Amino acid sequence: MEINDGEEEDFEFSRNYFLAKELAGSGKKSTRKISDINVVDEQELRAAAANIELKHEKEINTLVNSYKSLYPKWVFELGCGFGLLMYGFGSKKVLIEDFASTALTEYSVVVINGYLQSINLKQVVIALAEIWWEELKTKRRTPSGVSSKFQQPFNSQSMDDLLAFLHESDVEENDSFVCIVVHNIDGPGLRDSESQQYLARLASCSHIRIVASIDNVNAPLLWDKKMVHTQFNWFWYHVPTFAPYNVEGIFFPLILAHSSTAQSAKTAAIVLQSLTPNAQSVFKILAEYQLSHPDEEGMPVDALYTTARERFLVSSQVTLNSHLIEFKDHELVKTRRNSDGQDCLHIPLAVDALEKLLSEINQ
Incomplete structure (x- = not known):
């Protein structure tokens, strides 16, 4: 049977793939350590990043100036009840x-x-209720149209009451928001489900409009069909600016820098990713125990073995020891010796760093 060039190339690719997998599986365990990760001082790294010359300025x-011609259109769409997503x-x-x-001065x-x-978010909703109530009083649209229980909505601790007040429709101009x-x-x-649900409910209020930006390619996965089309009612705009994230980046730890709690957790998470899922789960047991018994x-070791065995993470003490050797x-x-x-x-991490590490593992 003849084999053409394409089939021979596919065969060679498959053979090399499985050979590579076999060699990877038979190799020695990773010897990477946290101390092996070359990091620099965070201030030095941020200073270097700030001095990077912007090209094509x-x-x-x-x-960016071309987007300004869209401002009147954006205001019109907000008035029509849409939200703007950049x-x-x-x-x-x-x-x-x-x-x-410049365009929303009114x-x-x-x-x-x-x-x-x-x-x-609750403080945000209270602030919105205060602002809207002041606008109602200023425009003299008060009391006949608004029920008595909303006379001071910002004193209420109920999110439902505050959102209901913002949704009241007894206002003369429909485009007032x-x-x-x-x-x-x-x-x-804001990435958790509860925060997104509250934002969606806010966006659906009669007198609230949202202009938002996203930067994660998976951001639309935060919303279901109802949230996108009914509550947020997004009008999507592709507006690449190529501008650096100077302000936003200040609040994120740099992966190449050290000396911060978040970074200690980040470097530990990098090492954990090289271990097996069972090893990560065993480490998680240890971390949770340390946080609950400060x-x-x-x-x-006996307590760790018992818990790991109950969760079917290890089958013997030998298996657990192999995980512990990797951890060490x-x-x-x-290892410490008690009284x-x-x-x-x-785990040689501070409480806040360990909590951060657990959140990294659970993502």
């Missing part, structure tokens, strides 16, 4: 804030910086 300015390569912070400060604007690590600018609506402080020297070789775990003379396992 003239072309970029021309591109996507594309580069920071859109300056562009959106320029739009808000409206109140509240800014949410989604690139921050934590955001209190408060605009929320959300930089990085897919940021770490006053102890560490987790006894990578400097993820150290009873029993060997205990301890």
